[in-house]
Amino acid sequence: MLDGIVWFFTNIGLAFYNFFYAISHPGLWLDWSDKEAIMRFVYYGGSVEFFFVVFTAVLVLTAVGLWRNGFMWGCVRVLEGFANTVGRFFAWAGLIMVLQQVIIVFIQRIFARPDISIGLGIPLEMDISWWAEELKLYNAMVVALCCTYTFVQGGHVRVDLIYSAVSYRTKRVIDMLGSVFFMLPMAILIWMYGWYFLWRHLITPKPSASDTVDRLLMKARAVRWNVETIGFSPNGFNGYFLFKILLVAFAGMVFIHAVAFFYRSFLEWKEGPESENKYLDKDSLGEGEEAFEGTH
Incomplete structure (x- = not known):
């Protein structure tokens, strides 16, 4: 038990060093002309070190937000604005x-x-089955990248058995517990699975979540790009690696919004019912119709 506590706080302390070392030595993990840099990027993207850098950053933001609630409201507006912008696009x-x-x-x-041919000069010409299978990519974009936008807008289905019957502040407590014990762990698990799932379809030899950084650096001697281009049919869509990228993006956006949802729930719990939906940028078809009628 004591060893676990020491390990936990040691990693929080090392997070500051790891963060500033990474941003001061970008060539070690962003210069992908160097095979070792690719392997460092693969390792640290799903590593304990990266987790504690993100975790410590959230702790610092939360501590400052508890001291200055205006700062926490600013974080909510930025994070919800990011979800809205990505989702609306x-x-x-x-x-x-x-x-x-x-x-x-x-x-x-x-x-x-x-087939369908699009473009001038050197056109993009693909079999009709390629275009038909590509439709799944648009659907995946909507699901993965509009999920948090829909959450901000209150568009997800809520199975309500207890929530509607409890008091305002109890609802905010339920929201805070939900973001910490459901949204955040789910996002982390999907990220950990999706990160290595993605890279196993981009490079060989295939990396593993159990590989240490030293082992991956040894594999760097033989690493080469091997981007997945196999479709379900001979002439079908062959960019299925894009779905793996969307899976990682989905997990990252859910994690970010879980933090924003916790902050909003805490602030609304602290400030009372008058702060409900404060600064919420929510779409409204009615307002659009009124604006349209006012111009005619």
């Missing part, structure tokens, strides 16, 4: 998906063409 992938499906139907059923 990638929500357009849903429209692109519909339009592309319509084009595929016209090309395939009416013009009886086996």
